Amino acid sequence: MPWVVGGYHGPTMSDSLHGPGQTACWECLHDHRAEQADMRLPPETTLESLAPQLPRHPVNIISATPTGTLLTHFALATLTGAPPIEPGFRYDVNLVRLDASAPDRITSRPDCPACGSSP
DSSP states (O other), X not given: OOEEEEEEETTEEEEEEEOTTTSOOHHHHHHHHHHHOOOOOOTTXXXXXXXXXXXXXXXXXXXXXXXXXXXXXXXXXXXHOSXXXXXXXXXXXXXXXXXXXXXXXXXXXXXXXXXXSOO
């Protein structure tokens, strides 16, 4: 079953559409994002351990609306086929800088037990 995932991470909204047998699974997406974030941290440090422990999430209507709208667009396009959207890309928009960014293709890791080509 195809699936969509989205969220707001700092000033960046991120949405993607995935298809079974066509694209990376959630674990591959997570690992790809961690590898892309070259923060020059010690090897034992995880990105999750750096997240601030706030009493509330710093999201508001300005960041939640476009994130949810794009996620809904991906879901409706998958269900109806209009417009056709190729799965396997992550779209990120920095809401502070609004730099144009190209979609990021996420591929399955060969050693992934869920979707890779290894037995």
